[in-house]
Amino acid sequence: MAETKERTFRFLILGGGIAGVTCVEQLSAQIPSADVALITAGSHIKAVTNYKQVSKTLEEFDVEERPSSDLEEKFPNLVVIHSAVKSLNTKSHSVETADGRVFGYERLCICSGGRPKLLTQDHPYVLGIRDTDSAQEFQKRLSKAKRIVVVGNGGIALELVFEVEGCEVIWAVKDKAIGNTFFDAGAAQFFIPSLETDKPDRSVPCKRTRYTTEEPAPGAAHTFTAERNSRRPGSSSTKQGSALGPDWHEGIVLKGTEQLSRRVSLEYQCEVERIFTPEELLHSPQQELNDEQEGSWPVYIKLTNGKTFGCDFVVSATGVVPNTEPFLHGNNFALADDGGLRVDDQMMTSEPDVYAAGDVCTACWEHSLLWQQMRLWTQARQMGWYAGRCMASHVLSEPIELDFCFELFSHITKFFNYKVVLLGKFNGQGLGPDQELLVRCTKGLEYVKVILSGGRMVGAVLIGETDLEETFENLILNQMDLTPYGEELLNPNIDIEDYFD
Ligand SMILES: Cc1cc2nc3c(=O)[nH]c(=O)nc-3n(C[C@H](O)[C@H](O)[C@H](O)COP(=O)(O)OP(=O)(O)OC[C@H]3O[C@@H](n4cnc5c(N)ncnc54)[C@H](O)[C@@H]3O)c2cc1C
Numbered sequence: 086m087a088e089t090k091e092r093t094f095r096f097l098i099l100g101g102g103i104a105g106v107t108c109v110e111q112l113s114a115q116i117p118s119a120d121v122a123l124i125t126a127g128s129h130i131k132a133v134t135n136y137k138q139v140s141k142t143l144e145e146f147d148v149e150e151r152p153s154s155d156l157e158e159k160f161p162n163l164v165v166i167h168s169a170v171k172s173l174n175t176k177s178h179s180v181e182t183a184d185g186r187v188f189g190y191e192r193l194c195i196c197s198g199g200r201p202k203l204l205t206q207d208h209p210y211v212l213g214i215r216d217t218d219s220a221q222e223f224q225k226r227l228s229k230a231k232r233i234v235v236v237g238n239g240g241i242a243l244e245l246v247f248e249v250e251g252c253e254v255i256w257a258v259k260d261k262a263i264g265n266t267f268f269d270a271g272a273a274q275f276f277i278p279s280l281e282t283d284k285p286d287r288s289v290p291c292k293r294t295r296y297t298t299e300e301p302a303p304g305a306a307h308t309f310t311a312e313r314n315s316r317r318p319g320s321s322s323t324k325q326g327s328a329l330g331p332d333w334h335e336g337i338v339l340k341g342t343e344q345l346s347r348r349v350s351l352e353y354q355c356e357v358e359r360i361f362t363p364e365e366l367l368h369s370p371q372q373e374l375n376d377e378q379e380g381s382w383p384v385y386i387k388l389t390n391g392k393t394f395g396c397d398f399v400v401s402a403t404g405v406v407p408n409t410e411p412f413l414h415g416n417n418f419a420l421a422d423d424g425g426l427r428v429d430d431q432m433m434t435s436e437p438d439v440y441a442a443g444d445v446c447t448a449c450w451e452h453s454l455l456w457q458q459m460r461l462w463t464q465a466r467q468m469g470w471y472a473g474r475c476m477a478s479h480v481l482s483e484p485i486e487l488d489f490c491f492e493l494f495s496h497i498t499k500f501f502n503y504k505v506v507l508l509g510k511f512n513g514q515g516l517g518p519d520q521e522l523l524v525r526c527t528k529g530l531e532y533v534k535v536i537l538s539g540g541r542m543v544g545a546v547l548i549g550e551t552d553l554e555e556t557f558e559n560l561i562l563n564q565m566d567l568t569p570y571g572e573e574l575l576n577p578n579i580d581i582e583d584y585f586d
């Protein structure tokens with residue numbers, strides 16, 4: 086790396102996503118006289134808008150793409166540099182950008198996010214979705230498509246299979262139930278009818294203290310078709326070009342060429358064995374196709390359940406990998422198993438004066454019993470904000486303790502047009518056999534699951550307008566012994582808020 090530094094900043098932040106921008110805002114607000122620089126590869130920055138603290142730990146906000154001048158106008162000591170960082174020298178405390186400039190720092194925070202962990206790199210018919218550009222590419226390809234295959238069972242797959250219309254979707258999941266990163270088989274069963282229609286089937290609330298679900302057999306498949314006119318009002322909006330935000334798919338039309346609303350065929354418990362071109366398929370006579378149009382698709386995908394499907398393209402919704410590459414060479418960063426930069430409870434990496442926040446880092450402090458890391462906007466914002474506070478406190482030699490937001494995992498989102506609230510160990514993560522589940526389910530309306538350990542509430546999944554989030558959050562935080570209440574806890578005829586007043 087050339088050693089002549091163009092300028093040295095007291096605080097240098099890499100990445101204009103939620104984590105980086107929130108870190109800049111926090112630092113600039115806490116030490117207004119400090120010179121702060123934000124280096125980002127993109128032309129725009131991400132901004133949190135309409136922030137709402139819903140309860141002690143639950144928060145909701147929108148994410149917008151904004152010109153970086155907005156941020157510079159707000160903070161006169163901030164400089165935004167639009168260029169990708171290509172290398173980092175932690176010994177000389179400097180970074181070099183793609184256009185050959187070198188900037189020094191006293192303290193650095195890496196917020197470079199993640200990128201899709203694709204099934205296969207650089208395949209012309211395998212797409213990932215991350216940012217506005219990739220979402221637009223997906224939309225463009227979809228508009229000419231009759232059939233796509235979606236691989237993966239997390240947030241993006243759940244959103245896509247519900248939103249895509251006018252195109253057959255083959256959805257290949259590794260697991261026995263849909264949505265494994267967010268909920269269990271019981272909740273998955275609650276959602277399944279939404280793939281056929283989104284008109285709620287309202288029935289009388291029923292309470293169950295244990296749940297049993299019929300799991301699909303390995304290799305099982307199921308097709309769900311929605312009526313053309315069963316889409317929710319307003320969902321066919323043609324509003325264009327809004328930035329990827331929590332409702333990124335609301336602003337773009339996700340429509341294929343066919344005259345059908347939603348047609349999703351689920352392939353359970355399978356992975357991708359091979360992706361073929363038509364030529365390769367012709368030379369593999371043993372391949373058994375699952376449709377009559379042999380040879381007429383641009384790409385074919387063979388699953389481990391033995392089925393091969395032709396399609397227009399494949400969406401790889403198979404998670405993210407942290408963007409660490411430019412920073413590793415010549416430095417000595419400790420990496421976590423998931424490839425993230427390990428950070429301690431002060432958001433510091435293993436390199437001196439280097440912090441990290443958001444999707445690029447892995448939280449390696451001793452977690453609270455009720456918190457886990459997931460790569461989400463909420464956590465990117467919380468980490469960026471807390472990293473900014475840590476950097477400022479270290480400069481001012483003030484002690485700082487891990488923030489309260491890392492006490493309890495909480496996430497509000499929307500799947501299949503239902504509000505979803507996840508609290509604590511919502512899937513009994515790491516609890517082993519010492520857990521009891523209480524479930525209340527009203528088909529088409531709500532699904533409430535509570536996880537108890539030693540009589541105390543340690544997690545909850547709330548689907549629908551349950552209005553229970555604040556009360557349950559309090560019960561999880563105060564760790565009250567709920568044994569005396571037993572199944573009454575989910576009795577729909579009891580106003581639980583009054584009960585615990
Ligand atoms: C389609 C989709 C839907 C999602 N929906 C939700 C949701 O509903 N709710 C939720 O909580 N989360 C959601 N997420 C997850 C959420 O987007 C991420 O967890 C969050 O954006 C991470 O923020 P970040 O700031 O760490 O990284 P990013 O937003 O990825 O930002 C990284 C920044 O770093 C810059 N950068 C990268 N490399 C360099 C470099 N070498 N030099 C300089 N700059 C660099 C990039 O240009 C970018 O500005 C979704 C993700 C996707 C892809």
Ligand SMILES: NC(=O)c1ccc[n+]([C@@H]2O[C@H](COP(=O)([O-])OP(=O)(O)OC[C@H]3O[C@@H](n4cnc5c(N)ncnc54)[C@H](O)[C@@H]3O)[C@@H](O)[C@H]2O)c1
Nearest residue numbers: 237238239240241242259266356402403404405460461498
């Ligand atoms: N509403 C929300 O909160 C929301 C919505 C969309 C995305 N996100 C976030 O955005 C990020 C990206 O979303 P995502 O859906 O790609 O990731 P994800 O981590 O949510 O899900 C990845 C899925 O891919 C599966 N998978 C991994 N490797 C596979 C393979 N080789 N073959 C088949 N399946 C495989 C996993 O089992 C998992 O189901 C995540 O951090 C996610 O939490 C959140």
